Amino acid sequence: MTQEETVMEKLFKTLDEKAKALNEDNGQSFIENLGLAMEHVYTSERDLLEQATLQDRRKAFQFSYLSLLQQEEIQANHQITPDSIGLILGFLVKRFLKDKEELHIADMASGAGHLSASVHEVLSEQKIMHHLVEVDPVLSRVSVHLANFLEIPFDVYPQDAIMPLPFEDAEVVVGDLPIGYYPVDERSQQMALGFEEGHSFSHFLLIEQAVTALKKSGYAFLVVPSNIFEGSNVKQLQNFIATETEMQAFLNLPSTLFKNEKARKSILVLQKKETNVTKPVEVLLANIPDFKSPQQFQGFLQDLNTWMDQNHPQN
Template identity: 30%
Template sequence: MNMATIETAFGLVLTNVQLLETHLVTHFYDALIEQNVGYLGRAELDAVRGNNEKLRALSLTKSDWQKVYQFALIKGAKDMQLQPNHQLTPDAIGYIINFMIETLHPKTALSILELGSGTGNLAETLLTGLLDKEIDYTGFELDDLMIDLSASIADVMGTNAKFLQIDAVRPQVIEPVDFLISDLPVGYYPDDAVASRSKVASATEHTYAHHLLMAQGFKYLKDGGYAVFIAPSDLLSSAQSDLLKKWLLDYARVAAVVTLPADIVTENNQKAIFILQKASQTKAPFVFPLTSLTNPEIVQNFMAQFRKNML
């Protein structure tokens, strides 16, 4: 990976996006979608076509493109002031999830379902990071813009990611998967009639959407399979947690809880990675406070402890 090449590519993409924003009188992410379409076809503006020719001449790898898009998505999130549930999952967390998947699923082929795939950044981090695995990835996302954005990025990168416009709380007919992942969108689910069908439904108020996604997503998981959820660290002690814990006793084993550093989240909302297994409760979960994602000694100690306790 050549950072100078990546910086050059990002500059060309950013210039085109800004040209398209002005030309189309639109916002950053919509212009990025148009840039992706123009890169794969023929852009309308001469300047955009010229920059795309320079981009093609760089011969970017999938990993290069993943970095370019990460920078572009971060820039777009700042420009558009996106709500927290639409913010991209940081690459540092994606790399930790890569490690978890590699440790827990040594087989070469695996299927992954992501609930609330958003910009697709986590998907592409997995697909460009798990190089020794044949991955069948599907992302469920309800938002029109996010679906168009993530699909257009996958087209340019040439990954096999599939993104479907689906309300993941509602039942779907799909083949069971090896891994379920989600950077859970936090908040209340508005449709009480749909929520009432779930084991985690509240009888007194709107039900938490992240609880509903966990319970519904587990139905798509193979027996013995793992779910990796990024959620508020107080998931098991917050409001409606009694309903969630009752569901856990019946359907899932809490295999691990890894709290994440406070400096990688916003709005004073500390998060953790919860690993659940579709299996009966057999042993105490592995609990680890991961205080840094940039200190090699801390990360290596975490990895060693994770392998020791999870295998």
């Protein structure tokens, strides 16, 4: 079958071939070379780039990234967030903040920037400024190249997202939170969700950082382990959430996205408290159905809309 290649396929092929050719020349990692390949297309292949929509560009990047993963074993935190998760986060941001024409969105532990790119795609009618915080220098550089390639505004802060942040008052914080222990005890002991003994959970500390970065009554949409409210130290987390925020929703992502039940993740939606403005709501607990079954997905959207009408009548 020799149907003509789509613009997205041409773009993917160009990125993929360029990254592999660079890899033979310079011996840098495939991920770094994908960043350089995007820069090459941005500066030297404008005709091709300008034919491509934002979605074409993001998908070409995603497919190139996944193609390069087959060439090279990479560490777990270099995996990109699947676009299905980014698109549902974007949809939730849009639903909760649909009256806002401009939004400052911070992304905690933003990796290569694919989550922010997917969220941006959904919010294309709003004016968005993205703040990305990523400690890994390779990934933070790739996200700068990705911003140029997509021609959307990313401010990238190459720093540890658990250290004090260089900005505050974001309307929205998103994040696909890395799971594990945080090694800098001096820092975690300054924080409400740090443990008194031993290393603290990095995903707990990032929830705290997300709330700290928000303006009052701003929203956090965070991808967390589905079992986050089980196990030890959970009282500390529950107390923090109850004191600092109004919890809005806990939505289990489709199990088909994960290898097994233990790896399953959910979306935690929090609103930062503001005196006389925010009020307790009945927390929306739901399973997000597989995106491949449109009928069930429509049912989920109806439940969400009913919940919004009851709990946030002005939205």
